[in-house]
Amino acid sequence: MAGSHPYFNLPDFTQPSPPSTPPSLPSHQRCRPSDATKGLLVALLGGGLPAGFVGPFSRMAYQASHLPSLELLICRCLFHLPIALLLKLRGDPLLGPPEVRGRACLHALLNVLSIGCAYSAVQVVPAGNAATVRKGSSTVCSALLALCLESQGLSGYDWCGLLGSTLGLIIIVGPGLGTLQEGTTGLYTALGYVLAFLGGLALSLGLLVYRSLDFPSCLPTVAFLFGLVGLVGSVPGLFVLQTPVLPNDPLSWSCVGAVGILALVSFVCVSYAVTKAHPALVCAVLHSEVVVALVLQYSVLYETVAPSDIMGAGVVLGSIAIITAQNLSCEREGQVEE
Numbered sequence: 457m458a459g460s461h462p463y464f465n466l467p468d469f470t471q472p473s474p475p476s477t478p479p480s481l482p483s484h485q486r487c488r489p490s491d492a493t494k495g496l497l498v499a500l501l502g503g504g505l506p507a508g509f510v511g512p513f514s515r516m517a518y519q520a521s522h523l524p525s526l527e528l529l530i531c532r533c534l535f536h537l538p539i540a541l542l543l544k545l546r547g548d549p550l551l552g553p554p555e556v557r558g559r560a561c562l563h564a565l566l567n568v569l570s571i572g573c574a575y576s577a578v579q580v581v582p583a584g585n586a587a588t589v590r591k592g593s594s595t596v597c598s599a600l601l602a603l604c605l606e607s608q609g610l611s612g613y614d615w616c617g618l619l620g621s622t623l624g625l626i627i628i629v630g631p632g633l634g635t636l637q638e639g640t641t642g643l644y645t646a647l648g649y650v651l652a653f654l655g656g657l658a659l660s661l662g663l664l665v666y667r668s669l670d671f672p673s674c675l676p677t678v679a680f681l682f683g684l685v686g687l688v689g690s691v692p693g694l695f696v697l698q699t700p701v702l703p704n705d706p707l708s709w710s711c712v713g714a715v716g717i718l719a720l721v722s723f724v725c726v727s728y729a730v731t732k733a734h735p736a737l738v739c740a741v742l743h744s745e746v747v748v749a750l751v752l753q754y755s756v757l758y759e760t761v762a763p764s765d766i767m768g769a770g771v772v773l774g775s776i777a778i779i780t781a782q783n784l785s786c787e788r789e790g791q792v793e794e
Contacts, residue, residue: 492732495729495731496779498729498732499730500744502724502726503738507722508746508751515583515757516711516757518579521705528575529686530686531715532720533684533686536682536684540680542676543677546673550680552677552681556669556670560677568690570659571655571686572690573590573651577589578648581648582753582759583752583753586649587746587749588746590652590659595656595660598664598735598736598738601660614737616778617740617776617778618775624769624774624775628746659739663735663738664735666730667731679720729741737779741779
């Protein structure tokens with residue numbers, strides 16, 4: 457035959473060969489990311505990284521126009537109110553179903569307290585240190601609360617990453633706590649660290665309450681309630697405890713707008729992630745906020761970053777890598793994870 461050797465039976469290279477296609481796996485053998493994997497990735501990229509900009513931007517707004525913390529909280533809450541239009545279009549009640557309305561409002565109140573404590577802390581404590589204490593306390597409290605109330609266990613790798621991230625936070629904030637100044641300045645600094653710790657405790661309680669909510673439109677409902685409860689509590693407190701300030705420079709307004717948008721994105725992503733993964737692991741992955749805040753603290757705010765901060769940030773990143781690698785897994789399509 458033409459084009460083929462009679463002894464070796466070679467193929468006819470003069471004819472074009474059909475394109476080769478990779479073999480496709482059967483539908484029951486294809487993999488998709490597990491819920492824990494999706495939750496941790498959303499917490500890392502959508503929760504921790506945007507939140508790392510919130511603290512430095514809040515401090516920049518305070519330095520530029522002495523914007524009070526409650527006024528900044530009010531501005532942030534205003535970004536949550538338009539979610540009411542989405543709920544109205546879907547025909548859902550703004551405050552959620554009556555049987556879970558109390559817990560939804562409690563979740564909003566805990567988040568308002570957490571954010572209020574965080575904004576107050578960054579005014580007297582470096583942004584990176586405030587984020588460190590808040591995230592560290594939220595991680596430890598989330599682990600303890602999940603073990604005590606939900607009986608949720610963690611694997612050995614998870615505990616290793618959790619303890620490593622907490623150790624990294626201690627390395628970052630430990631030297632600063634040991635050199636507090638005496639007098640009024642030292643008192644305000646200590647109060648800032650206490651507020652940051654209380655903010656983390658309130659955050660962990662809020663995440664635990666959110667995991668108990670299960671109804672349609674849960675996420676937009678709690679996001680709207682955060683804005684509503686925050687306004688109701690912050691507006692009277694602003695005029696009683698602080699003095700309102702009207703910023704008159706573009707930098708302050710830009711920082712306020714950036715804080716509102718980035719914080720809303722982080723709020724939604726963290727609320728989604730905590731329904732997919734263990735709350736302690738979500739809080740541990742959110743330690744990436746600390747690394748971002750330290751970078752901005754050095755490059756934008758021109759505040760000192762000690763060698764211990766760099767060392768602690770490296771430990772935190774390594775711990776996040778351990779937790780993420782341990783929980784990176786896939787599920788077979790058509791199979792139910794036990």
